[in-house]
Amino acid sequence: MAEEMRRNLMELMKSTDDVLGIIVTDRDGVPILKVAEEEAPELGLRPTFISTFNIATDQAGKLGMGRNSRMVCVYGRYQVVHFNHLPMVVTVIASSVANTGQLLALDSQMAPLLASLTNVVDV
Numbered sequence: 001m002a003e004e005m006r007r008n009l010m011e012l013m014k015s016t017d018d019v020l021g022i023i024v025t026d027r028d029g030v031p032i033l034k035v036a037e038e039e040a041p042e043l044g045l046r047p048t049f050i051s052t053f054n055i056a057t058d059q060a061g062k063l064g065m066g067r068n069s070r071m072v073c074v075y076g077r078y079q080v081v082h083f084n085h086l087p088m089v090v091t092v093i094a095s096s097v098a099n100t101g102q103l104l105a106l107d108s109q110m111a112p113l114l115a116s117l118t119n120v121v122d123v
Contacts, residue, residue, distance in 0.1 A: 009113065017098060020040035036093070041077075050082075090107075
């Protein structure tokens with residue numbers, strides 16, 4: 001089952017231009033599933049980087065605008081999109097020239113995979 005999920009994630013990554021990696025983690029940044037190209041930045045794939053999303057989303061929640069569901073960060077060569085699907089967080093790492101709208105659309109495309117994983121993580 002895990003290999004099939006990894007294969008689905010890899011197909012999703014390959015079907016979207018300029019995506020370098022997709023990581024599904026628990027809320028603490030512990031990887032559940034990870035697929036990445038060789039060009040993906042090593043520091044961006046580390047649990048310590050991914051776990052900072054929880055800190056950032058907690059701070060953003062203090063703005064009084066409700067729960068944060070997505071976060072987009074653009075750096076010099078990369079952009080990182082986090083999707084908040086508690087108890088899981090999905091992180092997509094792409095090149096800075098990737099179409100951000102396409103990256104955000106990955107959220108709905110990953111829904112079936114995340115539904116399967118949520119059942120496993122909740123247990």
